[in-house]
Structures are given as structure tokens and as C-alpha cells.
């Protein structure tokens with residue numbers, strides 16, 4: 001796990017956003033290989049083991065570790081995904097969940113943004129990519145991510161909501177065409193397989209504040 005990612009991580013527990021306190025046991029340069037991440041609010045502890053960050057409850061671990069199936073991404077599919085994600089200039093992380101991680105290594109040739117591969121089995125990863133295992137939501141703070149692609153297996157309401165929350169305003173969310181759009185996103189396009197939506201200010205509560213103003 002890249003050390004820079006600590007700035008974006010938050011406890012996925014059911015409470016207000018909280019940073020995590022890291023105790024690093026083994027690091028190779030900027031890569032944390034073995035560490036403990038503790039939440040000062042609820043006391044939860046998360047592990048980084050062999051570079052993989054685990055945010056799963058014990059009951060979620062097997063599903064998060066499961067191999068990812070599906071056809072490999074062709075060159076055309078990777079170019080298309082890069083266009084959907086719209087992050088050619090971004091330095092903020094791009095999250096590829098489940099089968100989208102299969103595009104990661106090829107995508108890294110086009111997109112400089114750091115990659116976070118979530119529940120991606122053992123898909124080959126780009127250098128500097130970080131692997132995470134998560135349960136039903138993403139462990140990132142508001143405004144921390146440039147783009148998120150969620151595959152069919154992971155496109156639950158909770159996951160999509162946590163993705164919309166963590167994306168920056170103008171950031172892109174890509175999901176299967178039958179997944180519901182979470183609040184605070186505006187659909188940009190859809191085809192037979194996927195929709196792509198853009199985060200509006202509302203996903204981060206800004207419009208709500210305005211609506212309650214006199």
C-alpha cells in the first residue's frame with residue numbers, strides 16, 4: 001500500500017469520518033508492506049499484510065478475496081474505459097473495483113493517476129498500484145478520488161453511495177447499466193453495458209446546506 005494513500009483513508013465504520021492512525025511494521029520505500037491502521041473513534045483495527053490493505057469484517061473476507069472472473073480487457077475496451085473515467089490529467093486516485101482491475105495495467109500506460117484495485121483477486125497490477133480488500137463500502141474520505149469503476153458483483157446501493165461520497169466534484173462514476181444511480185450524481189451517458197455519471201456538488205452535501213438556508 002502506498003504511504004500517500006493514508007491521507008485518503010477513513011474508517012468504514014458507521015460513524016462520522018475519521019482518519020486512521022498507522023503503525024508501520026515493514027515498509028519498502030513508500031510502500032507499506034505490513035502495518036496496522038486503527039480508528040480512534042470506534043477502535044476498529046485494519047491490517048496491511050504483504051502490501052494489501054484489508055478493510056473487511058471476518059464474514060466479508062472470503063468474498064473480498066475471491067478470484068475475479070471475466071474476459072480480459074481488449075485494447076479498445078481499455079481506451080474506452082479511460083475515456084469514461086476521464087482522468088488523463090488527474091493526480092488523485094482512480095479506484096477499479098472487481099473485474100475493472102483487469103484493465104489496470106494497460107490503463108496505467110494512458111493515465112498517470114495512482115490506481116487502487118479493490119477486491120481484484122490476483123489480477124496483475126501496474127507498478128505503484130495499491131490493492132485493497134473491502135466489505136460493502138469504500139474506506140475513503142469525501143473529495144479524495146478522481147474516478148471509480150464498479151463491476152456488477154460490487155454495484156450495491158451501499159457501495160455506489162460510498163463511491164459517490166468519496167469522489168471529488170466533477171469526478172466520474174462508472175457502473176453496470178442496471179445499477180441504480182446514487183443521489184448526487186448526474187448521468188452523462190449509457191450504453192448496453194454501463195452508465196457513466198459525474199459527481200455534482202450535492203453528493204458532498206453542499207446543495208443540501210443551500211436548500212436549508214432561508
Ligand SMILES: [Zn+2]
Nearest residue numbers: 011013039042
Ligand atoms: Zn471507526
